Amino acid sequence: MLIWTARVSKKKTAVITAVILVAVLAVVVLVGNQADPAVSGLPQLADNEARVSYLQSMGWEVDPEPVETLQFLLPEKLEEPYLTYNKLQDSQGFDLSTACGKQVSRFTYTVTNYPDRPEGVQLNLYICEEQPVAGDILCAGADGFQDTLVYPTEETD
Template sequence: MLIWTARVSKKTKAVVAVILAGILAAAVLLLVGRSGGGQDAAAWQLTGNADRIAYLESMGWQVEEEPVETLQFLLPEKLEEPYLTYNELQDSQGFDLSACCGKQVARYTYTVTNYPGRPEGVQANLYVCEGQPVAGDILCAGADGFQDTLVYPEQD
């Protein structure tokens, strides 16, 4: 049987604790960053059109250079329908509109050019509050239309 002992000062213990805490924090940030959607949206500052396009491209979408519509509106102090239902869709991708209650929100609508199996008729809505993405969806109107999250669909 072998017994090994070592004398470690309080200073050394503190340094090791700080290093381990840093490694743990880096691991948490890495895992949160990999979860996609709005989880890392706070890292984006969308101050101009190029920033918004870059954000959508980071999600896998290719869009036309200029938005087809821009809309500014004041989000109510308390979310009610239809915002509550829409916020459920947003929650599934890591966004939460309730953080913007009572604030000015801008919606930018872009034409999507790379939706799998749909060469036209698909749009991306991106909602921005105080320079940060707070919601978004992919929309296709019509009889066989749909509304989905910004998460790029996996192809079969």
């Protein structure tokens, strides 16, 4: 059995403690930057022009001005109907839980290029801190639907 002993002065202990604290602080700062919206890879949608361009990049053509704009505070914890709606969002890479307890804006646009539906289709885009957190396409009525923002492609046989 080998036993090591070392004498450590108060000065060395203070230096070692300071180095550990600096390392922990550096990790906290780096992790904090990972949550920064600019680092997340999501588009910054600060104005209507950016939102419309974003939707066009997904294949959607919309009237340039929203037909409705709504702001609301998302609850601290998701409950129904938000839980069901978030399942739709998960399927397209969004997650409403990242906006819990925050102010969210909903912009509703009229869609002009939905396949086989020349009118009556709307698109909702939910923005929190200038980033998209949710979105859906919907059509009201007897043969209505609600779907993701993924542009529908015609299937070939």
